[in-house]
Amino acid sequence: MIATLSRKLIFGYRFETGRGDGGGIEGAATMSLRDHTSKRACYTSGMDSPLFRDRGIRRFAAGTLIVAFVLVVVLCAACTGATGTGTTSRPASTLSTVSITSASTTTSWFAGAPSSETSSTAATVATATSTTLAPTTDSSTTTLEPAPQPPLAFSTTRAMEHIKKLASDIGIRPGGSAAEDEAVSYVSDYLTGLGYDPVITEVPLSNGKISHDVVVTKKGTSPLTILVSGHLDSKPTTPGANDDASGAAAVLELARDFAGADQTPTLVFALFGTEEIIDANKTHHHFGSRAYVKNMTDAERDDLVGMISLDMIAYGNTFNLRTMGKGPRTLRDMLQAYAGAQGDNVAYLKDTGPTGWSDHEPFELAGYPALWIQWLTDPTYHKAGDTYQHIKTGPVQTTGSLMLGFLAGLTPQDLDQLHAAVRR
Numbered sequence: 001m002i003a004t005l006s007r008k009l010i011f012g013y014r015f016e017t018g019r020g021d022g023g024g025i026e027g028a029a030t031m032s033l034r035d036h037t038s039k040r041a042c043y044t045s046g047m048d049s050p051l052f053r054d055r056g057i058r059r060f061a062a063g064t065l066i067v068a069f070v071l072v073v074v075l076c077a078a079c080t081g082a083t084g085t086g087t088t089s090r091p092a093s094t095l096s097t098v099s100i101t102s103a104s105t106t107t108s109w110f111a112g113a114p115s116s117e118t119s120s121t122a123a124t125v126a127t128a129t130s131t132t133l134a135p136t137t138d139s140s141t142t143t144l145e146p147a148p149q150p151p152l153a154f155s156t157t158r159a160m161e162h163i164k165k166l167a168s169d170i171g172i173r174p175g176g177s178a179a180e181d182e183a184v185s186y187v188s189d190y191l192t193g194l195g196y197d198p199v200i201t202e203v204p205l206s207n208g209k210i211s212h213d214v215v216v217t218k219k220g221t222s223p224l225t226i227l228v229s230g231h232l233d234s235k236p237t238t239p240g241a242n243d244d245a246s247g248a249a250a251v252l253e254l255a256r257d258f259a260g261a262d263q264t265p266t267l268v269f270a271l272f273g274t275e276e277i278i279d280a281n282k283t284h285h286h287f288g289s290r291a292y293v294k295n296m297t298d299a300e301r302d303d304l305v306g307m308i309s310l311d312m313i314a315y316g317n318t319f320n321l322r323t324m325g326k327g328p329r330t331l332r333d334m335l336q337a338y339a340g341a342q343g344d345n346v347a348y349l350k351d352t353g354p355t356g357w358s359d360h361e362p363f364e365l366a367g368y369p370a371l372w373i374q375w376l377t378d379p380t381y382h383k384a385g386d387t388y389q390h391i392k393t394g395p396v397q398t399t400g401s402l403m404l405g406f407l408a409g410l411t412p413q414d415l416d417q418l419h420a421a422v423r424r
């Protein structure tokens, strides 16, 4: 975990460094106000002429503003030049404000990103990372330029659009139904648009119907792999906005975030079919994830080191990591420590009963460090009221940002630790 946190500091630094580029903006805004006030008396004494008296306050104010503006331009230029030579220290307020400007600018790297929303989301991520690195007055660090990194910012707005599409437009999506197929088409089209090559696999169900898994892979610098999933189906009585259009939406946006990144772990983004129980037999669920685990190649089996199911992340006040308590707890411990360092209060819940209650089940039983992220408590669980109108953005934002930071910060050492924990 020390390695993880170290990596996090590096990521935090990337954001911090980016802020330096716009350092003059906050300085200018602050200075113009201050100068306008402090130098006012000075200019007033020199304006005691008939001209200024006749033209009144407006003329005086205009003159003062012009002078102040010129001063700010000169001072700003001097400030920028000094930073370049590594001799200027910066106040913390400058760093924190400029981070928003920098993050929103760099986030436009994503084609089609809605700029207003993206900038606020990016600001959230940047603020989170800034807490890991104290604002520095040592200008020597601000002169270090790390290699350009793709911006990483989870878009809750786009995630909400996916939820709306799945829950409101497509609606109720029982496993193996035409509606679930429509969801398969929607997510595979979206992933294709991001440059991925989705693998769509047929999943036979116990009732004779056919469901599908949609899976894409983003290679990392390491072949060791973390799989992140959501499920596309919903119970026959519910549009399943929270359960689990929310998890599927987050998977889509994480896939978008990492499409151009250079992260360490290889990431598999999976949209599983038919997670829900489909008949009277209470073990007739998790069809898509069970099929995936069953059909992994030897290489995939060797490289997989962790699995996270995002299932019900759009309603509730408590953020829970859940497992069956049967697999290695290494990933759970890592994620919980990471969340704690971010200031997120994450609880652990053990699944009740003999089976897990989300798609982590087959992975955990196969010996992988696996877990399920779920927010509680949703009173509309498996009911008609689980609609787009009912869900909340807060848990989606928290979960998405946490996942993004955690996955981006995983080091080779972390992956080795997870690899060693796999029970074969």
Ligand SMILES: [Zn+2]
Pocket (backbone or CB within 6 Å): 231, 243, 244, 275, 311, 312, 358
């Ligand atoms: Zn679910």
